[in-house]
Amino acid sequence: MSFPPTLKQLRYLVALHRTNHFGKAADACHVTQSTLSAGLQELENLLGTQLVERTKRSVMFTALGEEVVRRALVILNDVDDLTDMAAAAKDPLKGIVRLGIIPTIAPFLLPKIMPEIRNALPDLELHLREDKSAELCELIKTGELDLVLFALPFACGDVAEMPLFHDPFLVAFPAGEGPENGINSTELDESRLMLLEEGHCLREHALEACQLLGRGARRELSGTSLNTIVQMVAAGHGITLLPGMAVEAGLAEGAGVHVVPFKDMVPTRTIGLIWRKTNPRAKTFEALGNVIKKVMHHHGENLACAS
Structure with missing residues (x-):
């Protein structure tokens, strides 16, 4: 009589697939590397086939190994959702929520919302x-995060979305440059526009905003963070689009830049929550989202609540 794989063995396999490293996978599972290796070997013996090709320098999954990982993710998420469902049934507003947040939101939004979340929940x-964004999206799929505070839209598979508020873009010039009270979209100089490097969803949303305005961007000049971009603008290398929440939080203060709003068409990004549609804690996440909505509604006139 053959025995089915254990959840522990499947978690070992998924951790190895995610980290592509036996030591890192073992750390993620809080076991020794020998324990993880033995568990994976038991899984392969149980299934009667090789799932992972092992060399001194690399880890490579076989075609069947990739399929087993895909199905293991579904099984593990279902098991976790079952546990969460039981906990949520007792008290949906109690327990741990693992929240992912992107760098172009975290430092500007968390100081505002965390005290109110603690008070309300x-x-x-x-x-x-x-x-x-891409890394957080993957963690949602693997069940390592419950929900993510994103700038929408972002393609993350079969997820539920809860839009919270709209964050307008403003234009940052070097100090002493640019109009005093605002800029028309037709006046934006695309040849001077700088954005974040590839991999940041703010870049994609800013590019979409530029397309909306009929403008492009200087792809050869980019920064690794909003702070870097602001410093580049202050040094006279160009201009950039900054999210309103960053400006409102003081990112541009004393930085040697001049920030102005759009006077006609105002490009925005939508800030919202996403979670797996199969996660049974939707009421918990909606309650959290409603607190954030309330905070941002009362906090500033420039940030409009999303419907």
Whole structure:
């Protein structure tokens, strides 16, 4: 009689696939490397086939190994959702919520919303992780995060979305340059426009805004963070689009830049929450989203709540 794979073995396999490194996978699973290796070997023996090709320098999954990982993710997410469903049935506003947040939102929004979340949902414990959109999206799929605070839209598979508010873009010039009270979209100089490097969703949303305005961007000049971009603008290398929440939080203060709004068409990005549609804690996430909505509605006139 053959026995089915254990959840522990499947978690070992998924961790190895995600990290592509036995030591890192073992750390993620809080076991020794020998324990993880033995568990994976038991899984291969149980299934009667090789799932992972092992060399001294690399880890490569076989075609069947990739398929087993794909199905293991579904199984593990279903098991986790089952546990969450039971917990949510007892008290949806209690327990741990693993929240991912992107770097172009985290430092500007968290100081505003965290105190209010603690007051409104005192029994909810937030575990935060900051990373780029693609990485957070993958963690949602693998079940390592419950939900993500994103700039929408972002293609992340079969997820539920809860738009919260609109964040307008403003234009940053070197100090002493640019109009005093605002700029028309037709006046934006695309030849001087700088954006974040590839991999940041803010770049994509800014490019979409530029297309909306009929403008392009200088792709040869980019920065690794909003702080870097602001410094480049201050040094006279060009101009950039900054999210309103960053400006409102003081990113441009004392930085040697002059920030102005658009006077005609105002490009925006939509800030919202996403989670797996199969996650049974939707009411929990909606309650969290409603607190954020309320905070941002009362916090500033420039940030409009999304419907």
